[in-house]
Amino acid sequence: xxxxxxxxxxxxxxxxxxxxxxxxxxxxxxxxxxxxxxxxxxxxxxxxxxxxxxxxxxxxxxxxxxxxxxxxxxxxxxxxxxxxxxxxxxxxxxxxxxxxxxxxxxxxxxxxxxxxxxxxxxxxxxxxxxxxxxxxxxxxxxxxxxxxxxxxxxxxxxxxxxxxxxxxxxxxxxxxxxxxxxxxxxxxxxxxxxxxxxxxxxxxxxxxxxxxxxxxxx
Numbered sequence: 001x002x003x004x005x006x007x008x009x010x011x012x013x014x015x016x017x018x019x020x021x022x023x024x025x026x027x028x029x030x031x032x033x034x035x036x037x038x039x040x041x042x043x044x045x046x047x048x049x050x051x052x053x054x055x056x057x058x059x060x061x062x063x064x065x066x067x068x069x070x071x072x073x074x075x076x077x078x079x080x081x082x083x084x085x086x087x088x089x090x091x092x093x094x095x096x097x098x099x100x101x102x103x104x105x106x107x108x109x110x111x112x113x114x115x116x117x118x119x120x121x122x123x124x125x126x127x128x129x130x131x132x133x134x135x136x137x138x139x140x141x142x143x144x145x146x147x148x149x150x151x152x153x154x155x156x157x158x159x160x161x162x163x164x165x166x167x168x169x170x171x172x173x174x175x176x177x178x179x180x181x182x183x184x185x186x187x188x189x190x191x192x193x194x195x196x197x198x199x200x201x202x203x204x205x206x207x208x209x210x211x212x213x214x215x216x217x218x
Contacts, residue, residue, distance in 0.1 A: 017111075020161050020171055023187030025112050030104075031151050032178035035204075037100035038153065042124060042210060045069045048095045049087050051126050057081070064133055065126040070097040072121040072217045074140065081140050083121060083217045097122060104180075105149045105214040112182035114147040119214035127157065127209040133194040135166055138215065146216035147184025153177055153212070154205035155197065162191040177202060 018026040031038065051065035054076040068074060072083040073094040087094055101122055109117035121141075125133075138148055150159075152175040159181060162170040168191065175181070183190060194211075201207050 018173075020173065020181075020183070021187055021190075023185035024161065024181070024183035024190065026173060026175070027108055027111060027180040027182065028176075029178045030108055030111070030180040031153070034100055034104045035153075035178065037098070038104070038151075038212070039204060041098035041100055042153075044098075045095045045124060049073075049090070051124075052089065063131045067124045068094045068121065069101065069124060070094060070119065070121045074121060074123050074215075074217070083140060101212065101214070104151065108149050108151075108180045108182055109147050109184075112147065112184075114182065114184050117146060117149070117214075117216070119146075119149070119216055121215045121217040123211075123213040123215070125211040125213065127155075127194070127197050127211065128207060129197050129199040131194075132196040135160060135162060135170070135191045135193040137189050137191055139189065141215050141217040143216040143218070144188050145184075147182055147188065149214040150181045151212040151214075152179045152181075152209065154202045154209040155200040155207065157197055157209050157211075158195040160191075160193040160195060164189055164191070166191050177205075 016028045049067045051067050053065050054062045056076055057078055057080050072085055075084050085093055105119050106117055157175050159173040159175050160170045161173055162168045
């Protein structure tokens with residue numbers, strides 16, 4: 001079993017920024033001041049719109065469990081990838097975006113040089129040991145001029161960040177609880193993914209990682 005010590009405990013590390021390339025940066029520990037608000041809000045969101053494993057257009061079950069919050073939610077089924085204002089399982093609008101989510105997303109984007117970011121979609125992803133996310137681009141949004149803000153909570157993960165072609169070399173970026181990755185501008189369509197998670201345990205979230213991905217989709 002691995003522990004957070006492998007990547008360093010974000011709660012004891014000084015705040016620092018780690019540029020990945022032009023337009024992309026890791027903000028170490030940036031979400032920690034929001035921790036209690038975020039975790040409470042996630043519980044409320046999941047109570048209204050539970051985690052589920054979506055099906056890809058090709059008929060495969062995604063290993064990452066997910067739900068959404070905000071005016072738009074990202075969904076996948078045999079008809080394709082898209083955003084929809086309603087949860088297809090309940091027929092109801094997705095849970096409203098919590099104020100703490102909006103505040104964090106705006107602050108992180110501004111810190112990274114992207115002022116005025118107001119997300120209308122937040123994907124809430126749950127990873128467990130063995131879960132991975134293959135290399136992909138975020139292309140389903142209409143607002144490619146707006147950045148992506150990705151927040152890591154819980155057990156560590158290794159984030160893959162590549163270039164504009166799937167075949168480009170990738171950086172392996174360890175992420176700990178509270179780290180935020182922001183990419184936009186020339187890096188907005190860069191390929192990215194997550195390596196399979198290794199078994200670990202976080203004192204607040206147990207054996208899972210929660211990832212919040214903020215986007216301007218509409």
